Amino acid sequence: MTESYDQIHAVLQGYIDENHEFLSWLGATVESVDDGRMTMAIPYDEKLTNTRPSNGDRRPDIHGGVAATLIDTVGGIVFHTDFDDPIDAGAATINLNVNYLRPATGDLEATARIIRAGSSVGVSEIMVESTTPDGETREVATGQGSYRLFRSARD
Template identity: 55%
Template sequence: MSEEFAAGGDSPADAAAEMQAFVDRHGYLSWLGVTVEAVEPGRIVMSVPYEEKLVNPDPDGTPVVHGGIAATLVDTASGFALRTTFEDPAEAALTTTDLNVSYLRPATGDLRAEAEVVRAGGSMGVTEVTVTSERPDDGEEATEVAVGRASYRLFRGETA
């Protein structure tokens, strides 16, 4: 992990703490229990713990996390990863312009998203995200449950 974070020189731990504070103030993200696990320039790792309030009703009794939770992680992790490309990530202005999520298999445990910036230009940014889920029932390691790509309008030096 890089010792430098963006242009401000904050440590990755400081950046993660600042981003976690934003999540904690955000009604929906805090309700989901989103945790910022790691931050590097152009990359972020976030997670959401498994909770019964997040599962779909399933006729066969297997609790499956609602797909919207994975989609939220793709969108949120993308925006946070792109924030790291701004001089002041805490003051970054950006908005989602396109979001694509492909579901690979049901999520049955905690979710973890790793977002990587593909490109962050002057006005547009693109990310790729992998979402994994723990599989507590069978003792297997985490497995990919969704992949996504997001595009964002970046407002560098202007307001959204």
């Protein structure tokens, strides 16, 4: 790999901000990039919550689809840390499994790690945490994805 993890971080965040309207609308940010690992976040926003009557002392939970989107996204782009040419390569979802553990009541942060990166298929494992209104962090979802890897000619 010729690019540094800082370069990969900057390119991926720039791509989200400039070319991916849905992830940009969600407020998705690339938090960290490392060898075989990546973390992304989406801040809490009431526009992303389930509709239900409020009991006054608890804010609405984030819709599960937001966590699933985060799992799918970081689960695929983590493979950029494995590509010889991380800027010109890519991944597309083959299969995605999401397990919801408890409601998400605050900011979301998902960490993906590569389980296996073959020549054309990769598998990653993802864990999503959410902050609670009182500042605690707890695991709210886990996921596993299989991705078709599109390696560049340099790979």
